[in-house]
Amino acid sequence: MARARGEDVLKFLTLYFLLLKATATSFARLASVPVVRDELVVQRHMITDHQLNSALVITRATPGPVGVYVVSVGYFADGIQGAIAGWLAMTTPALLIILLLRFFAARATHPRVRGMLQSVVLASAGLVVASSIPLARDAITGPVTASIAVGALVLLLSKKLDTLWVLCLSASVSLVCALLGVREVVAAAGM
């Protein structure tokens, strides 16, 4: 029994460090995926390609950061214990920002640091636009989903509704369209 517990702990730590290796060396949304695949699918066979893809799809459909896919990966690899290892691997790198803050906070109003932060925020806005293009190709499949996207954008820009309500409203409109038999949504739903 003690040996089984020791193996559990070892598996937990192995999973944590493998996932941490992936999260701590990536700086963008799903940039850690190649490392996760190489370590857990190719080298150690802890999960399959299908499970990795499923984990990515799940995080597209659930709220929260995209990086939460490592929790799903951990769950596929080792149940609840694996999910906890995934959660730890996801949250550990976030604490590094405190070290950066301690260095930069006192210099935040310096024109060069301001210029640097301003440029990083503006470049981030550009990256968000760029990353919305493939998402749009995937999500906007016809006039109904295009109208939902435009309507949602108008509501968000006018700040009339909170994001959560915009999402609920969009999902409801889409669901009603599916129930009414609108071809575009029916096809997306596979009804």
Add this chain to the structure above:
Amino acid sequence: MTVALTQIAAEFARYANLTLGGGSATIAVLREQVLSKRKWITDVQFDLAYGLSRLTPGTNLLAFCTAVGFFTRKWLGAIVALLAASVPCSIIAVVATHYFEIWQTNALFRGALAGALAAAVAIMLNTAWVLALPHAKEARLRALLVVPGAIALVTFTHASSIQVLGVAAVLGFAWPARAEKTS
């Protein structure tokens, strides 16, 4: 102003876990809450938290939440914000993973998901607008150069996000901001 830890937990649990559209979209929503509405942090602190979160490895949103928590209540605030921003969505992810095979075959779920994903595109575009607008007002030329420049760089050269942000950081350091903000 001292912010209660329960308030920090409530704000981050609500807004960091209930927003689709990725981390940047969530940060735009959090900006409204912690800066515009509640004034827990200043403009300068937001820029610092956001800019550095993009340069921190791992999940940018969690680094951002940790930074805001740290500005609000130091280490305790950082830990509470990190836990509140990561535990509920992780539980949702575990439940969703467990039931994924069942949901995947449910046509009603897929029908609703089609609309939610379309709205996620709008959320992304709104996010870019919310992030760029304050700086576009303050530094129009920089905005006109950096935003399209970043889009072009990532689209045509397939540079990674961190490479684009690195270029922006170097460019920004070499090109100091004109006016110092005090708010």
